[in-house]
Amino acid sequence: MTEQAFDLAVIGAGPAGAAAAIEAAQHGLSVALVDEQTAPGGQVYRAPVHSAVAAGAEGIRLRDRVEASGVSHFRERTVWHVAQGFTVSCVSAAGVERVSAPRLVVAAGTVENVLPVPGGTLPGVIGLAGATILLKAHGTIPAGPTVVAGVGPLVYAVAAGILAAGGQIAAVADLAGPRDWAARLPALASRPSILAQGLRWMAEIRRAGVKLRFRHTVVAVDGKRSVTAVLLAPVDRTWRIRAGREETVIADSLAMGHGLVPAGEIAQALGVEHVFRAEAGGFVPRLDDFQRSTVAGLYLAGDGAGIAGAEAAGLAGRLAGLAVARDAGMLEERAFEEKARPVQRALARAARFGRAISALMAMRPGLLDLVAQDTVVCRCEDLDRAVIEGAAAAGAQDLNQLKSSTRCGMGPCQGRICGEFAARILARHHGVNREVIGLWTARAPFRPVPLDSLVGAFEYADIPKPTFDPR
Amino acid sequence: MTERFDTVIVGGGIMGCVLAHRLAAARQRVGLFERRGLCMAASGVNAGTLSVQIKREELIPYAMRGLELWRTAGDWLGDDLGFRQVGGLVLAFTEDEARTLTERMMQRAERGAPIELVGTNRARELEPGLSEAPVLASYCPVDGYAGSYLLGEVMRRALGREGVALREYCPVQRIEPGRGETEVITAQGTVRTKRIVYCCGAWTERLLAETYGVRIPINCRVNQVVVTERMPKVFERVIGAATGLLTLKRAANGTVLIGGGWQGVGDPEAGPRELLPENLIGNLRLAAHAVPALRRARVLRAWAGLEGSSSDGLPLAGQVPGQTDAYVLACVRGGFTIGPYIAMLLAERILGEVPAMPLFDPARLCVEEDEAPRRN
Numbered sequence: 078m079t080e081q082a083f084d085l086a087v088i089g090a091g092p093a094g095a096a097a098a099i100e101a102a103q104h105g106l107s108v109a110l111v112d113e114q115t116a117p118g119g120q121v122y123r124a125p126v127h128s129a130v131a132a133g134a135e136g137i138r139l140r141d142r143v144e145a146s147g148v149s150h151f152r153e154r155t156v157w158h159v160a161q162g163f164t165v166s167c168v169s170a171a172g173v174e175r176v177s178a179p180r181l182v183v184a185a186g187t188v189e190n191v192l193p194v195p196g197g198t199l200p201g202v203i204g205l206a207g208a209t210i211l212l213k214a215h216g217t218i219p220a221g222p223t224v225v226a227g228v229g230p231l232v233y234a235v236a237a238g239i240l241a242a243g244g245q246i247a248a249v250a251d252l253a254g255p256r257d258w259a260a261r262l263p264a265l266a267s268r269p270s271i272l273a274q275g276l277r278w279m280a281e282i283r284r285a286g287v288k289l290r291f292r293h294t295v296v297a298v299d300g301k302r303s304v305t306a307v308l309l310a311p312v313d314r315t316w317r318i319r320a321g322r323e324e325t326v327i328a329d330s331l332a333m334g335h336g337l338v339p340a341g342e343i344a345q346a347l348g349v350e351h352v353f354r355a356e357a358g359g360f361v362p363r364l365d366d367f368q369r370s371t372v373a374g375l376y377l378a379g380d381g382a383g384i385a386g387a388e389a390a391g392l393a394g395r396l397a398g399l400a401v402a403r404d405a406g407m408l409e410e411r412a413f414e415e416k417a418r419p420v421q422r423a424l425a426r427a428a429r430f431g432r433a434i435s436a437l438m439a440m441r442p443g444l445l446d447l448v449a450q451d452t453v454v455c456r457c458e459d460l461d462r463a464v465i466e467g468a469a470a471a472g473a474q475d476l477n478q479l480k481s482s483t484r485c486g487m488g489p490c491q492g493r494i495c496g497e498f499a500a501r502i503l504a505r506h507h508g509v510n511r512e513v514i515g516l517w518t519a520r521a522p523f524r525p526v527p528l529d530s531l532v533g534a535f536e537y538a539d540i541p542k543p544t545f546d547p548r
Numbered sequence: 549m550t551e552r553f554d555t556v557i558v559g560g561g562i563m564g565c566v567l568a569h570r571l572a573a574a575r576q577r578v579g580l581f582e583r584r585g586l587c588m589a590a591s592g593v594n595a596g597t598l599s600v601q602i603k604r605e606e607l608i609p610y611a612m613r614g615l616e617l618w619r620t621a622g623d624w625l626g627d628d629l630g631f632r633q634v635g636g637l638v639l640a641f642t643e644d645e646a647r648t649l650t651e652r653m654m655q656r657a658e659r660g661a662p663i664e665l666v667g668t669n670r671a672r673e674l675e676p677g678l679s680e681a682p683v684l685a686s687y688c689p690v691d692g693y694a695g696s697y698l699l700g701e702v703m704r705r706a707l708g709r710e711g712v713a714l715r716e717y718c719p720v721q722r723i724e725p726g727r728g729e730t731e732v733i734t735a736q737g738t739v740r741t742k743r744i745v746y747c748c749g750a751w752t753e754r755l756l757a758e759t760y761g762v763r764i765p766i767n768c769r770v771n772q773v774v775v776t777e778r779m780p781k782v783f784e785r786v787i788g789a790a791t792g793l794l795t796l797k798r799a800a801n802g803t804v805l806i807g808g809g810w811q812g813v814g815d816p817e818a819g820p821r822e823l824l825p826e827n828l829i830g831n832l833r834l835a836a837h838a839v840p841a842l843r844r845a846r847v848l849r850a851w852a853g854l855e856g857s858s859s860d861g862l863p864l865a866g867q868v869p870g871q872t873d874a875y876v877l878a879c880v881r882g883g884f885t886i887g888p889y890i891a892m893l894l895a896e897r898i899l900g901e902v903p904a905m906p907l908f909d910p911a912r913l914c915v916e917e918d919e920a921p922r923r924n
Contacts, residue, residue, distance in 0.1 A: 157825075
């Protein structure tokens, strides 16, 4: 196993991680940037895999900057363990390797919520984030007429993207209504270019003859072997459906997403204190004004530390990079303050915009009513809502107890797909707030890892035998 | 009015739960206080091995009876947690290990464990998934496993049926021993009890020291466990190693549990804090060395549980030294197999009967403490 030492390790090469790495490198630190993808960019600036797909300008610029920065980029690495102090254990096609550094920036991004509805496990249903990956990396669109539904800007980005790539949109259903968007206009107007982009997407969708169904949700998906139709219905302010006004839309595919949750497992496993902030996506790390966490030497940035959008992520990453440089003694206090202050101001502005979007996406209570008793919530273990309610009635008060009694979250998704909805079902059952239910205990491996890659080639004699245990 | 109990049990692990269940069935008023949920520490997060042959010699008779309790758990507990006796193999990979294995297994067989030593070919007949690496194995047909993760829920139901006053998420803050009655001060108020039993595993040492000034050193082990995704059946039996560094089983749902006491980082105050990747890899290498097809698995989760271990490695089950109405029940290594039986023995003692097998007097391990009871 190889181990390389650096001044700073950064996990995640999206806008936040890349910016932190570049900033620290510019101040003379040796930096390792560890990422799952083939190229920097994260989800938002994901690099094309297929040569026929054109990359976005921001992504190209970000990749050029990483390239020129002198940062050591560990690409296509899965981080499966991080030890205090910090040692990042990765696995890749080449086997196991370690990157160690006294300082660590975690910029792990988010996980998308996808509402469990009847028929939601049929082939042809994908998440909005998944649809985005297909579009950006592969230039691939969902098959046939497609319904795009859920909440947030991705609804419009995906629908417009599918149309631009020659696909068909059967319907667009946005849980938010014109009034929800309008209420956030002052914040949104602080970023006119992004607002204009959103309005452009809407116009393109309308121009293609697609009606925008505001305050609408997916209720169920129909089909035997794959999607054949999607049932939509209007909702009220709390996202509760107005009964009797459902409509069936014929479609072969459905792309839907219901907000984002910060991917906090690495920070949680390292003992970072978390607080609950619904408008930032749920549990977020407690940070100081310079992205420092409650664990010495550990910094967090980007949507993984609270949803605030790509622009804020880049700025938070820069700020973390500056704090690292200062704490490592590579930047004097005064210079640090001078450099950090404008970044903090820009971050506050960008975050105001991002938070407005995030608050718009925050789940409202009516959505949970759509999860029927016999709807599968935990796909890996095939558990429906009734099983979760049953466990709650039998005394499961938090996610870990639910896991023990039902195996919910024990499958290959490691609780990423089912966790948020399972937690909300528990909260509803016990009549408590979402935060009372907590999170799964976060532990390595942070992703499912092939056992073969972990063990590699070895001799029996070389396996350490820590104690000869006389049981 | 202050609630009064015949027996208060501190700690809702496997032994505290079985003891509470048994005493309540004998019509005692029992209160069980647990700072978290039932069986969430070692009792519920161990790898679920129910093996006689990996127990130390002195504990073999207890393990045999413990297994019998598991076999009949459907009757007395209402659920057997998917208990299965698939038979177990313990593997020696070197000549040295083979010598140790032979010596140990002969001692254990003498104490009544049905163990036979088998050569490589016979071992591979018994378990076709084995590699060619073992030079010798021992086979015990009664070994098996149960789903430890289900224990909390099963116990909660069973204790509810027997009318145990169950207080989960209710840490005991202080205990005031008094004449004929002990006061238990908890996060949810104070109760009084005729007797008290400490079933707090790795946490027992501090409670005894704080309450009675009795010092019984307990070594806290942080055992790591790994589980794979569901996978095709590449082996069937419970597999161990002569070094004691491997337990391997395929659960009924198709996942594979890999343990063996590889250590993580943690302590009773903070709980299991960190998994050590080199120890996860060492454990996985042993597993792949025994069953090569495991290389095709994906590792899904890993965790650690705290196991209290006494200085002589034998259980603490008996009176708190110098106290008449206080008992301790902790530190049963391999407690998932043996714990319920030892809890039954202590229940007999508390109910004024003569236990069917000797208990393990904690006084033997008491060390001098010259300072007065600590209160912090």
